[in-house]
Amino acid sequence: MPPKISLTRYLVEQQRMDGHIPPELRLLLEVVARACKSISQAVNKGALGGVLGTAGSENVQGEIQKKLDIIANEVLIEANEWGGHLAAMASEEMDGIYLVPNRYPQGEYLLLFDPLDGSSNIDVNVSIGTIFSVLKKPDDRAGVEEQDFMQAGNRQVAAGYCVYGPQTMLVLTVGDGVAMFTLDREQGSFVLTAENVRIPEDTSEFAINMSNMRHWDVPVKRYIDECLQGREGPRGKDFNMRWIASMVSDVHRILIRGGVFMYPWDNREPKKAGKLRLMYEANPMSWLVEQAGGVASNGKQRILDIQPTKLHERVSVILGSKNEVDRVTGYHAKL
Ligand code: AHG
Ligand code: MN
Ligand code: MN
Numbered sequence: 001m002p003p004k005i006s007l008t009r010y011l012v013e014q015q016r017m018d019g020h021i022p023p024e025l026r027l028l029l030e031v032v033a034r035a036c037k038s039i040s041q042a043v044n045k046g047a048l049g050g051v052l053g054t055a056g057s058e059n060v061q062g063e064i065q066k067k068l069d070i071i072a073n074e075v076l077i078e079a080n081e082w083g084g085h086l087a088a089m090a091s092e093e094m095d096g097i098y099l100v101p102n103r104y105p106q107g108e109y110l111l112l113f114d115p116l117d118g119s120s121n122i123d124v125n126v127s128i129g130t131i132f133s134v135l136k137k138p139d140d141r142a143g144v145e146e147q148d149f150m151q152a153g154n155r156q157v158a159a160g161y162c163v164y165g166p167q168t169m170l171v172l173t174v175g176d177g178v179a180m181f182t183l184d185r186e187q188g189s190f191v192l193t194a195e196n197v198r199i200p201e202d203t204s205e206f207a208i209n210m211s212n213m214r215h216w217d218v219p220v221k222r223y224i225d226e227c228l229q230g231r232e233g234p235r236g237k238d239f240n241m242r243w244i245a246s247m248v249s250d251v252h253r254i255l256i257r258g259g260v261f262m263y264p265w266d267n268r269e270p271k272k273a274g275k276l277r278l279m280y281e282a283n284p285m286s287w288l289v290e291q292a293g294g295v296a297s298n299g300k301q302r303i304l305d306i307q308p309t310k311l312h313e314r315v316s317v318i319l320g321s322k323n324e325v326d327r328v329t330g331y332h333a334k335l
Contacts, residue, residue, distance in 0.1 A: 118246025
């Protein structure tokens with residue numbers, strides 16, 4: 001049996017390769033992974049740890065916060081604020097940016113996260129996750145402000161997620177493909193279990209919340225309608241559908257066996273670009289998908305090229321197997 005490669009060893013080797021990742025970024029990613037281990041512990045305890053249920057508060061986006069949303073947010077902040085590698089953090093669960101307190105040294109990285117993705121699945125024991133994205137402060141100026149976070153996803157230096165499912169897995173890119181690590185609970189470490197992940201270009205599986213069908217735009221309706229017609233329709237084959245309602249789990253499945261995931265704009269709230277958040281969800285997932293040979297678009301534009309204008313910006317998301325995403329964006333172009 002070949003030796004097990006831990007996340008630490010993987011990162012050290014990435015660091016050695018042509019300056020792929022600097023030591024401070026390696027430290028940052030190790031700390032994020034450690035925080036994910038703690039969150040995984042809390043998730044695993046469930047009712048025994050008193051972590052289920054709502055917290056009785058709302059986040060800045062008007063969503064009811066679950067206890068685990070808040071616990072995961074605190075774990076990530078506490079783990080990351082003292083290491084000296086970060087300048088500031090931003091989270092789906094916090095109104096503004098979180099500056100590293102003065103008593104700690106300041107680094108040059110910015111960390112963004114969705115501490116707990118798939119909140120509606122917490123209390124029903126279905127897979128949930130943590131999504132993270134790392135940017136670099138744009139210049140050497142002292143101090144940091146919200147404007148420093150307004151960088152397109154193509155400027156990310158690392159991105160990934162941790163899925164708390166039957167196995168806890170950390171999935172990561174530093175721009176050199178996608179690697180997957182499985183948590184070995186006896187050893188307490190993440191072990192490399194898949195490398196150079198590739199998303200098949202073709203698929204017969206889609207993921208979308210079908211209950212919103214009547215609210216969708218014409219191109220999305222057309223695409224799903226053609227899938228539903230199966231072998232008798234224009235696509236000439238049957239399609240399967242999956243919707244876990246945790247983006248982390250839906251994207252994880254797509255990275256492993258292909259598929260197309262969509263949370264498109266819909267006319268329930270026409271002024272909102274979409275439901276999912278650009279900086280905490282769409283950007284990190286889009287980079288992972290692209291690094292695995294897939295495509296990520298808002299229908300009209302590559303997600304990674306969108307210039308954000310605010311921290312909690314939302315976006316329409318279509319991502320996954322190349323040929324299917326190209327088809328959906330092609331339908332948008334014909335509109
Ligand atoms: P979060 O729990 O961080 O708010 O994100 C939930 C997101 C995403 O993970 C998932 O794909 C989608 O919301 C599910 O939405 P619906 O409940 O509308 O299907
Ligand atoms: Mn989320
Ligand atoms: Mn969340």
